[in-house]
Amino acid sequence: MSLVQIFSYPFMQRALIAGVLVSLCCALLGVSLVLKRYSMIGDGLSHVSFGALAVAVALGFTPLYFSIPVVILAAFFLLRMASHPRWNNDAAIAVMSASALAIGILVISLTTGMTTDVDNYMFGSVLAMTASDVILSVFLSVAVLILFVLFYHKLFAVTFDESFSRATGLRVELYNTLLSVLTALTIVLGMRMMGAMLISSLIIFPALTAMRLFRSFRGVVVCAGLSAVGCFIVGLMISFVFSTPVGASVVVVDLAVFLVSCLISALRHR
Numbered sequence: 001m002s003l004v005q006i007f008s009y010p011f012m013q014r015a016l017i018a019g020v021l022v023s024l025c026c027a028l029l030g031v032s033l034v035l036k037r038y039s040m041i042g043d044g045l046s047h048v049s050f051g052a053l054a055v056a057v058a059l060g061f062t063p064l065y066f067s068i069p070v071v072i073l074a075a076f077f078l079l080r081m082a083s084h085p086r087w088n089n090d091a092a093i094a095v096m097s098a099s100a101l102a103i104g105i106l107v108i109s110l111t112t113g114m115t116t117d118v119d120n121y122m123f124g125s126v127l128a129m130t131a132s133d134v135i136l137s138v139f140l141s142v143a144v145l146i147l148f149v150l151f152y153h154k155l156f157a158v159t160f161d162e163s164f165s166r167a168t169g170l171r172v173e174l175y176n177t178l179l180s181v182l183t184a185l186t187i188v189l190g191m192r193m194m195g196a197m198l199i200s201s202l203i204i205f206p207a208l209t210a211m212r213l214f215r216s217f218r219g220v221v222v223c224a225g226l227s228a229v230g231c232f233i234v235g236l237m238i239s240f241v242f243s244t245p246v247g248a249s250v251v252v253v254d255l256a257v258f259l260v261s262c263l264i265s266a267l268r269h270r
Helices: 010-035 041-059 063-083 089-110 116-123 131-150 152-160 162-167 172-194 201-213 217-242 246-268
Strands: none
Touching: 010 041, 010 131, 010 152, 010 172, 010 201, 010 217, 010 246, 041 063, 041 089, 041 116, 041 172, 041 201, 063 089, 063 172, 116 172, 131 152, 131 172, 152 162, 152 172, 152 217, 162 172, 172 201, 172 246, 201 217, 201 246, 217 246
16 A cells, blocks of 8 residues: 555544654653653653543543643643652652552543543544644644744753753743643643553653764754654554554654664664
């Protein structure tokens, strides 16, 4: 089957548009998150998003619109917890992740049970994207990309040296909050296709792959973006041809590219 035939279906077109934009956002934000050792924030926020989804389904609300403000608030509090002297990043993420997931499972078990829609949110589905989801994803993804480009130099400074940035008068807490909010938006948007269990891979894998191949921050950002988009398109095609879950297909492609980058890096150092 040719590419034209694969992407002639409306549901594949919707998945391609939204998936490419979300993958690009995840990759760009992922570089800063991995370098700041916040790489698991995506996993924590995805579990919060699943908990919010469960509550939304139980109350009859639109899941996507309900999840966005909840996950943004979670990102804000997660940042505050992580910066508290009695907490550390891993502990803060683990507490919020486990709590949100447990709440979500309890709410689902007491109300609707494991319906197909909930299963799609957990593991992703290429058929899950509606036209309204795509419109919202495009709007918010473009907003994330614009904000990332506008504050690129500030995020670069905060990523590499918070102490120096604070000494120069840069509002470190503001840009850390911005990074967390942008990540929260991206996580919620990507859950429809990738699922809550796998969306964090879009943040981690492209950044790690790019770091094996490039040294400069700009080179890593560009490579991560291209890698994320390419892996998503290939994974989407594999999912369609072999009828496999799109989230798992994309992650396997990301893993393969990461292993190849590790091999290239190892050969380069010989």
